[in-house]
Amino acid sequence: MSSEEIPTDPWEMVRGLPMDRGIEIRTPDGRAWTGTLVPSHEFSGDRIVQLKLASGYNIGVRLGRQDTVRVLDPRRDASPPSTPLPLRATPPPDGWVALLTTGGTIASRVDYRTGAVRPVRDEREILGFYPDLERDGPVRVIPVTDRLSEEIGPADWLAIADKIVAVFREGAVGVVVAHGTDTLAFTAAALAFLLEDLPGPVVAVGAQRSPDRPSSDGFTNLAEAVRLARHANLAEVVVLMHEGMSDNRFSIHRATRVRKMHSSERGAFRTRNGPPLGTIIDGAITLGTDVRPRAPGAARVPTRLDGKGELLWFHPGLEPERARRQAEGLRGLVIAGTGLGHISLAHLPWIREAIEHGVVVVMTTQCLEGNADPYVYATGRELLKAGVVYAGDLLPETAFVKLLWALGRAEDPKEVGRLMLADRAGEFEPRHPAMDPG
């Protein structure tokens, strides 16, 4: 045990120490704390040093100016040397599933020392983490990006779509996209609009609990997503997540009809305006009759996205001038209106003006269930007369994503408006069947 006494403010010295050093802090009244230096919590107090004790507990010690600090051991090799990862066999074996990682809870892990969350990119690490994935066939892990999903945007949607095309062309039987849940529905909807001639399923999946937890829903969600991608007679973009709180029931959602409806529950994802596309209960996959089946085809992405579109959430008191400025420079705007698709008529002048300048204005309902319908109230009729496109039961977020796609597809505002109302990826549900309110 080597020791060096530090005469000056020990805080400065401790801050300069690398983590994982064993130190002893001694107070003037003779109290001693011995442990391994670990990073302090982001919300730790002033001059708090965090130590991991031999018992495994972390504690915070407030370092006084009169305290002495001894470094107990010379620098230890914190972790065994990592062996370089052997590259997986190429070309990939038959019947493989591509797992595209984009970051988010499902593809991140906790640094057990600090509690900090970091993304996982490495194939072996992912497969080591989710050992069940290759149970009935090979899986190739392909990192696309590694960001939390609130950082993911239209450029990433395109990159993911392009990668999906590439892996299908290389022979993948299905694709799983592991994604943060916050904007999972946006990305999934974008893939549904962008991808054409899909030969097999694209399953977007996430986790509401991080995989450091033994209870993480990521384990079962990802395993079921890979199974669905491998076995299901399905060739469209879906979202697979827990149906509710149990680990044996999953819902398969059509990408354009799903929304995250809870900030933390496992069963946060819900299909709006009807039942989900399918379920997996105790391992049994059940799909509805109107799914697009597998068909030979080379997937492609014929359309790029045009980012000159936005989503405006109307609320009482929204100043027309502020809203007008938001619409400036755009080619399209989705309004999440109240009720049947309304916005205060004080906004009518700027909406008229925008439409006259070629901006496509699309109306949806912030109720998230039911249609936007212009005919019931005078407000709706006025907006319709002004040229607002009423988008039925299209979810506001889906309408926004579709708008970027339609703007990428067509120049003429009338054509963009027509594309907005034409069903492309099962995004409309014309019939809202009576359901048991439960």
Added chain:
Amino acid sequence: MKAGLEVHQQLATGKLFCDCNAELSEEVVARITRTLRATGGENHAVDAAALFQAGRGLTYHYEATPTSCLIELDEEPPHPINPEAVDVALTMALLLRAHPVDEIEVMRKIVVDGSNTAGFQRTALVAVDGSIEVGERTYSIPSICLEEDAARKVGEAEGAITFRLDRLGIPLIEIATGPEIRDGAEARAVAEAIGALLRSTRKVRRGIGSIREDLNVSIEGGSRVEIKGVQELRLIHKYLEEEAARQTALLALGKELGLRQARVPEVPPVDVTEIVRPTSEGPIATILKQGGRAMACPLPGFGGLLSPNGSSSHRLGRELADHVRAVGLRGLLHSDELPSQGIGEAVAATIRTALGLSGGTDAFVLIAGGEPRILQAAIRVIQQRAQAALEGIPPETRDPLPDGRSRYSRPLPGRDRMYPETDVPPIPVTRERVARLKASLPAPPAEILARLRRSYGLSDEMARQVLRSGEEERFELLVSKGRSPGAVARLLTQELPALAESGQPASAGFAIETLDELLRSVEAGTFAKEGVPKILTELAAGARSVPDAAARAGLSDPGAIDLPSLAEALVTRNADLVHKRGSDALGPLMGDLMREVRGRRDGQEVATALREALRRFLQKDPST
């Protein structure tokens, strides 16, 4: 013997990381199904205990009650820690002369036995280096932690365990002593002293299961074994003695195995289903009829040592059976106990041949079940445990049994299983907070003892009994309601514990109002004090109220007993005795009459009536 205690006490505050009431409930509002996975630290350093539990591949069912929220279901991040619970933990730290940390960091302790929906328990070290004086000795208190209680196991089936969520998240203070306890009596005294100190905060929950002790025991040459969750203080010494005896027996056994050069071949399990199939009765036959399989593994050199004749209850066969149970099988059969359970000599001989066993000291183990995965896991744990027997005592966690023995539950957890709970911000322990708590520390037990003697006139012995039984709070409450100190003390320190000893589980759950009504009824003469045990028994068995219990016990109308007639009839029946002994017959007859009216009349009254009957009888027939 070297032993240490971990005292776990539930706090009477709200839950630790949510806003639910900490109340147990029999009402189930939702059921969910989960699985848990062992997750590892950096470099996949998965904790041994966690890996073991996850390897069982069990399904967990959780029952939510009206006091469960999304946090107990692991569906919502924890709320900030309950500050009242932190205050109680810091108060205990001060009472134990321990040093609080400057900032409390909440940790996640991986526990994948299903008792925590998250797969970890939230726990925090609050203070270190305390001590407590008990009798002549000072015991060290290395740590005081604040943690969440686990969910309550309410059911178990092959491959699945059911838990109820009402208990999950109730704050627990964990107080650990150093390994300085030398015997059972010391252990009990230390546990009682810590219990009294905890109750002095007036912030702890009462009743069965609200305080639980983990006992760490080792003997010379043995290993540290933790007996987890002992609820009965009076059994602590029994657990310690039994564990010491178990380790002694197993050490001797290991020596014998060494002499015999016994070994555990690492062979795959042998499927003996077809050999066993002709068996027509017993549990194995039943399992095979339902499509199950039977498997066996050889243990050369273990013959006669799995259940040696005439030895104590600490047999290796029992250890193996406990390990098998821990992976989800009902049990096993081993060659030392054959023939039995439908497996005869012939079948046993064929199994021996199939396993390639020939020696007279060779043994084998036979198991059966429906799931091949579980059977293979069971054979693996049998081989591991048998191997460990060659090497000594495996360190492990054990579950206490009601008879003072214990049963294997899982390997001892290590430090690998803890990492920071980043969802909860750190909790500063400011000088102001410590000063505020110091200024309002509760009276120490010695002071309470003095008060019990001084203010209520209890004898020293009685005051100590009240304190030792942990009833000082209820004692003072009942006396403040006007009940007599003597009657209250008797109820709390004799009648209630007697009921508990008789195995009535609900005895500690009586509401203070019920006890008050009971004592008032005695004071009012509704029934005699001798009836109290009967009333308590009826209350524990589900009587709705004291009058209801009295009715059930047949004590509701003391006036209905015609005491003089009963006395007269008794004297007439025993005329010979009375003739012989005259008025001295009172003694022997008194016992009979008391039995007849037990509880419905006061002893004094009975004696008066009997004396009167004797007097009349002797007057009528003065032949003696």
